[in-house]
Amino acid sequence: MEISARNGLKGNVADVKLGEVMASIKIEITEPGVITAVITRESAEELDLKEGDEVKAIIKSTEVMVAK
Amino acid sequence: MEISARNGLKGNVADVKLGEVMASIKIEITEPGVITAVITRESAEELDLKEGDEVKAIIKSTEVMVAK
Amino acid sequence: MEISARNGLKGNVADVKLGEVMASIKIEITEPGVITAVITRESAEELDLKEGDEVKAIIKSTEVMVAK
């Protein structure tokens, strides 16, 4: 089975912290690869994004899933 | 200003595709680093996640922001 | 008042687990209905999605709201 999510970064679990309902998992990425970001066209134009730009991909932790 | 989002991966824009409302940005990650995933405790236990496990961090493209 | 969220699945609460800040709610769906997924065109083409395909709709628990 293949999933539509564009971004899958390989790594090793570096830490597991369990709460009552939630858990925080730290993953040390070993193979960086390419990340796809879908933002508004308006944002892309205001940031004037173009090939070669140095940027940061920013992701809230609650949006990251783990596959094993 | 510092943002609460745990995950910021440095990279270079590899491609920009503009739609009418949305845009897709491909970012080639240059510095992998550590990613924090917040999942349910139940998931963490069912996947039996522990230090050293080989895993994949999975992220839907619509959840990725770009900072420049 | 009507909300823009496309997906509303009727069901019964099967379990409530309270943490300090978060809570996990299990809902047994009684009327399945239709789910709308918005993914990248690129994903739709790579998965070659077309009418009649057997698929799974995958949703992270932190993205599900409850209305009562």
Next chain:
Amino acid sequence: MEISARNGLKGNVADVKLGEVMASIKIEITEPGVITAVITRESAEELDLKEGDEVKAIIKSTEVMVAK
């Protein structure tokens, strides 16, 4: 490979609509099952959620992934 996302609903693709960057996929759910929602404890208490309550699981389309 198993993913941490709690919710996987089986169904058939009923419609595919392609935009330039995004695509909308309608999935007719065939096996309803159980959905896990993670909300704040505060919400759970204000809605007074308890076993047997009739509720709706609400999900924004941009949060739904497709696996095939």
Next chain:
Amino acid sequence: MEISARNGLKGNVADVKLGEVMASIKIEITEPGVITAVITRESAEELDLKEGDEVKAIIKSTEVMVAK
């Protein structure tokens, strides 16, 4: 029917832009109110968040729903 989402800000539609699949809606907020953010404890501690701090609530557009 009441929804678990903590944040509902009243306003007036200032602009509607339609794409093929997605639409961008600008809402001029008229009654600000209080916003609840759920972040990791780790972030809250690193930002040293405490009552009275001047902050910004940051939200990706794809996470905002509209009720009318």
Next chain:
Amino acid sequence: MEISARNGLKGNVADVKLGEVMASIKIEITEPGVITAVITRESAEELDLKEGDEVKAIIKSTEVMVAK
């Protein structure tokens, strides 16, 4: 550095509640401003959204980040 997220609402922290893994932060918004919502075109049409409409922007708490 500028971030692609369209929505940044200024305010003051009114409350901080720490759990083991997650934290809930209440922010009293002081400068309302304009919020951008990206929804499906289908939703925009069904709600018949047009300039001047009284609406509510609805946001799940887990989608709100804090910048300080």
